[in-house]
Amino acid sequence: MKISKNKIYKHIPLYVLLVTFLLVVIYLSAPYFLNYSTYKKEIEDKFEKNFLLKANIKGKIKYQLFPTPRLRIENVSVKGLVSKDKNFASIKNIYFKIPFSNLYNVKKINFNDINITKADIKINYQNFDSYTKYFNKNIVRKIVRIRDSKINFFDKTKAIHSITNLKLDYSPARTHDNLKVEGNFLNDKLFISYQKEKKTLNPKQKINFKLKNLGLNLKITVLNTGQDFKIKKINLNANYLKNTFLGILKYKENKLEISNAKFSNEYINGDISGKIEISPFVIFDLNLDLNAMDFKKIYKTINLLDLKAQKNLFRLNEKINGTLNLNIDKIYSRSNFLNSAESIINFKNGNIYIEKLIFNINNIGAA
Secondary structure (H helix, E strand, O other): OOOOHHHHHHHHHHHHHHHHHHHHHHHHHHHHHOOHHHHHHHHHHHHHHHHOOEEEEOOOEEEEOOOOOEEEEEEEEEEOOOOOOOEEEEEEEEEEEOOHHHOOOHHHOOOOEEEEEEEEEEEEHHHHHHHHHHHHOOOOOOEEEEEEEEEEEEEOOEEEEEEEEEEEEEEEOOOEEEEEEEEEEOOEEEEEEEEEEOOOOOOOEEEEEEEOOOOEEEEEEEEEEOHHHOEEEEEEEEEEOOEEEEEEEEEEOOEEEEEEEEEEOOOEEEEEEEEEEEOOOEEEEEEEEEEEEEHHHHHHHHHHOOHHHHHHHOOOOOOEEEEEEEEEOOEEOOOOOEEEEEEEEEEEOOEEEEEEEEEEEOOOEEO
16 A cells, blocks of 8 residues: 655644754753752852842752742742841742753753742841942842742741731832732731832832731832931821821931821821931830811710720830820810810820910910
């Protein structure tokens, strides 16, 4: 039986396609038989070169084909953000995508796209300046994704807060760097977006911070000013439940100066100015000039709370101390007995001390 040459030629494209497919499958699957663990030192060095952080790979290094060719590195501890001897993060899995052309050459792998899962990250308030300096150096020029992870915040050795179920996406672009963070924080849904301009002498930074259930929404624009751009000028638009804050702030060396700021809610509205120092406790000296205060609504709201809620309402944090200079131009009350007030209030270690209190009583005068 003779086979027609036309039939053979007809199937050549199919044979070529089949052979090509088999060769690609073999090329992509062959790395499964390589021992990538022998490249541990090269991968650790490459990680340090890219991020200026020291990685210690304690687990296995495996090749994965799906969804794209990548290396899976297990159990990695990361040091060097603050100290070469202190762990900054413990990571269960790191995935590095591998270009098709470099499946067999680890030395040529460029960690341009990194996926991290089940990371435990430690942030200490005492090292805040070190974190800021690191990220301001624009060291991280790679796409980074973090999933199913946790950030723990410490005051020295004491755990304070944490962000769980962390989802983080960092993507550097030509004109802007973008960062998005989602997770659970203080029994609430946290969302943070951060954008920083590039290729400008004084890049502008934009931050949006939300706590969904709490009703907190902060929109912040930061611009470096002053000599050597060491002073940060901050435009802040804050909404918390029915409270609104809109103003200009200046920040330098853990000191915050507030000017041209307005504060309002259903009980009060007015202007606020002064200084706040954070290192590590909060110390403030603020001036609150109120156009009006509605005591009728304040009393009604407090009266609707149960006893426990009322006690928590006036519970003060011992780490927040300072002086509040209060001036009220108009007081609304049921009896209209009080017209205005002036006071100096000191907050110290969870206690309130009234240094000065002057009321202007209708039709009588000062008392």
